[in-house]
Amino acid sequence: MNDPLSLMARARASLAVVTAALALCWSVACQAQSAPSSPSLQLCAADLNGSGDAADPGEMAYCSPTVAGPQLCPIQEVACTADAAGQYSCPAGPQFACVTKLAGGIPACSPNQCADIAANPIVDEPPILDPGSPPDGAVDADGNCLGKIEIFAGRGMRCRPPGISTTLSNCCKDKGKIIKDGMGSSLGSIGTKVAVAKGVFQGMSAAYAAFRAGATAGQAASAGANALVVGLDPTSIAISLAVNFMIEFLFSGCDSQDMETAMLRGSGMCHEVGSYCASSFLGVCLQKARGHCCFNTKLGRIIQEQGRPQLKAFNGNLWGTPKKPMCRGFTPEEFQALDFSKMDLSEYYADIEARAQSEIQLDIKDRVDAYLKAVQPQ
Incomplete structure (x- = not known):
């Protein structure tokens, strides 16, 4: 009967030989099959x-x-x-x-x-860089503005239709009227509509971070809703639409400006100036973008659209170019020169009437319940 220790020693020696042979074969194979670099x-x-x-x-x-x-x-x-x-x-x-x-x-x-x-x-154009007119400038002791006054000022923005940069997602898609005109004290100052839009993007970011950390889709939506509604009057936005908007954009190729523009555009607050090429390859356009002037209210957009053609200052260049929209507000002198009798404000009146009827049907309890449902964990 063979000695177990001897058998083990021979097995180890055989294994060493096989290992060395395999290493030699691997070395030879690698040398013989060294392929050219990948295309x-x-x-x-x-x-x-x-x-x-x-x-x-x-x-x-x-x-x-x-x-x-x-x-x-x-x-x-x-x-x-x-x-x-x-x-x-x-x-x-x-x-x-x-x-x-x-x-x-x-x-x-x-x-x-x-x-x-x-x-x-691929050559990519950056998002439109237009911070808009800075609100709440310096005033004197009597409260008079010391800077330049602009009435119904807007901001140049862009969103992108399906293309290579958006992973074929439509980042201009209308998701309904998420932001409302004149709703809630939190929307009382200029610029807050855009702030609300950015708040939705922050909510989306929170949802995405939660999802990547292992949360379920429902838990991620709840995390996004919490970030979304903090500090907002629940009557200032359509919370359910905003949450749906946030989740749908979660895995798309849309960026923050796409989201802001799509939200304001869907809420009737943007004037589309036109399209331009946002990404190109050897001079061939692969991704378009739509330039807009977006305003704080729908009324502001309507008055801008119908007031600019009346003023000589805008003749020949009503809105600038799609890549560089001109979204400035009216000066006090220009605003006083507008003839409102020539403006059709029926779109805004119809919106007010429809909203008033819906608000009569929706009491305070329903508003509070909707708010609590959005912020409570699922």
Whole structure:
């Protein structure tokens, strides 16, 4: 009978030999199979619908590596055809090369060219930087403003429709009238509508942080609601809509200005100036943005829209450009020159009437219950 210690020693020696052999084989294999570096990431884009940009779904794609080296754009990719001699040609035109993907298959071609992202990075425009007119400036002993007075002043903002930078999310989507005109003492000073919009983004951030920390979706929504309503009169915003808005944007590619603009826009407080390109690649637009002038109230937006055409100061340049909206308020002299008899304020009157009717039906208990439901943990 063999000595157990001897058997163990031989087993260890065999294991050492096998380990050394495997290490040698691994070293040899690594040396023999040292592959070239992985191909660089390349991108292609094409305006398929003639809109003047490649910001719509399916108009931008990452390219596929090929056996020959040049990468293949999958946009409008077609299989090449072979003649009697077995020579392949591209149906899109002889100027486009037929290449074979690394995965194999019939050679293919595309009329759209690929470009290296490292050598040709995507160019992104920053959000519109417009803090608006600073409120509550210096006053003298009698309370007279010592600075420049602007009436119904706004702020330049932007939101982005579906595109590469928003992960194809519509960051301009209308989610209903979340912020209300003239509701609650907390909205009494200029600029607070934008502050409320930022409060919703803070609520979303709190919800996202809670979710990443392991909270359930319900718990994350509760955390966001707590951050959202702190310091706000429950009548100043539609809390349920705001929470839904917050949760829907939670995993989108929208940023804080997208959210602010979408909320104010949905509440009827923004004038859209136009669209511009926010992200481009080799001169091809991949992401559009919509520039706006957003105001503290719907009434402010309506008077600005109907008052500016009456004033010579705005002739030929009513709103600036989509990328640089001109959102200043009226000077006292300009405001006095406005002819309100030529303005159609029916949109605002209808909103007041509809809101008054709904408020009659909603008593104080319902308001308090809605507030407590939003702040209490689920």
